[in-house]
Amino acid sequence: MPTKSLAPPRSIAPAALLQRAGWHGAFLLLGALVVTALAALPARAQIGSTAPVRIGVVGPFTGASADFGVPMLNGIRMAVDEINAGGGYLGRPLELVVKDDAANPDQGRKVSQDLLAEKVVATIGFCNTGVAMKAIDLFQEAKSPLIVPCSSGTAVTAKYPPAESYIFRVQGRDALQAPFMVEDIVKRGWDKVAIFADKTGYGEGGYNDVVAALAAKNLKPVHVARFDLGVKDLTGELTAARAAGANVVFSYTVGQENAVIANGKKTLGWKAPQVGPWTLSFPYFLDGARDAAEGALMVQTFIAEPSNERRASFLSSYTRKFQRKLAVPMAAANAYDATYLLMYSFLGIRDGNLNGPALKESLEGxxxxYYGVVATYDKPFSPVDKDAITRNMLVIGVVKNGAITFAYPEDAKRNLIIQRKQ
Structure with missing residues (x-):
């Protein structure tokens, strides 16, 4: 049975009606009931264009980062289809304008310019921190809200003063993920840390966050390896890390490089555990390292197990809709929730004028x-805080038999209750 925290808000749908519909039916029912409620607004709110509400989407849908870019896009599409089945916004369907950044910062900036030129009301996107940092000034200067569901680089929501910022995020930033993982490895007695970080903006920011988290525990890395994306062999750096006495490898990179590290350790016969942020849940690592990935630990906001009806419905709906395995569950779930949060911000604007400042104000309070898949979002943003995910929403995942599950039984039990922001 759903916990009390999962009950849908009465102002949108009566609890008894949702019980009869079930959570999957509730997704479609939600939109219809919202439209019914909006019909009671003053007539002037209904007057105007019936043209679609255009929402930008930008991410890596081809190339090396497509393994988490495509699940992000699918999560957005699933939410939009549900919303449109219920009537959209004031009778206007939501329409996605999708741009592929191919994980390239220059291309990301160009397609972001294209999105803004196409007059989208807001944008959901960015998986790669380096790409996001190259483009977010465009959204800020245009006063066009951007909701980031995947990129975890701390700098993404720190570049602008919060009160002025149009950059929002539904993802655990690295300044949360790094200390969360450091606390876990210290608890396990692993105090000699080797850091392996790529030279992208993501790797640089993650490296700095790990070093700061270690310093808070009076620790310093015993070895640091920095490398370019696409590296095929890190045997020399791994040998040096082992010689330095490292008893754990903290990796901060996006894809196949994580597998290079795991396979290199296996070749050396070095059994030091590998830990890191959410990127250790990506197919490039799981499929590329296979048995060498077993036991790796990573930070997660969402693990694809049907721990309650809300999550079970999301997972089954995704499988039915896309007829494929959910490759990176976190990317899809975060993006799905981000899309509904944007829709909820629309509903906070009673006159139908979806301009940037009005959307920013609505998002901020x-x-x-919104009773989401990853969390229950009760005031997820404010004028002083643009990150919806807080530490209590994080769990430690572990690779077991090639899949991600909970590292701790207590986390699996805690996951029965969807967390609220703290």
């Missing part, structure tokens, strides 16, 4: 509570 005028929305009703």
């Amino acid at each position: 005028k929305m009703k509570t």
Whole structure:
């Protein structure tokens, strides 16, 4: 049975009606009931264009980062289809304008310019921190809200003063993920850390966050390896890390390089555990390292297990819709929730004028509570905080038999209750 925290808000749908519909039916029912409620607004709110509400989407849908870019896009599409089945916004369907950044910063900036030129009301996107940092000034200067569901680089929501920022995020930033993992490895007695970080903006930011988290525990890395994307062999750096006495490898990179590290350790016969942020849950690592990935630990906001009806419905709906395995569950779930949060911000604007400042104000405090897949979003953003994910929403995942599950039984039990922001 759903916990009390999962009950849908009465102002949108009566609890008894949702019980009869079930959570999957509730997704479609939600939109219809929202439209019914909006019909009671003053007539002037209904007057105007019936043209689609255009929402930008930008991410790596081809290339090396497509393994998490495509699940992000699918999560957005699933949410939009559900919303449109219920009537959209004031009778206007939502329409996605999708741009592929191919994980390239220059291309990311160009397609972001294209999105803004196409007059999208807001944008959901970015998986790669380096790409995001190259483009977010465009959204800020245009006063066009951007909701980031995947990129975890701390700098993404720190570049602008929060009160002025149009950059929002539904993802655990690295300044949360790094200390969360450091606390876990210290608890396990692993105090000699080797850091392996790529030279991208993501790797640089993650490296700095890990060093700061270690310093908070009076620790320093015993070895640091920095490398370019696409590296095929890190045997020399791994040998040096082992010689330095490292008893754990903290990796901060995006894809196949994580597998290079795991396979290199296996070749050397070095059994030091590999830990890191959410990128250790990506197919490039799981499929590329196979048995060498077993036991790796990573930070997660969402693990693809049907721990309650809300999550079970999301997982089954995704499988039915896309007829494929959910490759990076976190990317899809975060993006799905981000899309509904954007829709809820629309509903906070009663006159139908979806301009950037009005959406920013709505996102920062005028929305009703959204009972999401990753979390229950009760005031997820504010004028002083643009990150929706807080530490209590994080768990440690572990690779077991080639899949991600909970590292701790207590986390699996805690996951029965969807967390609220703290």
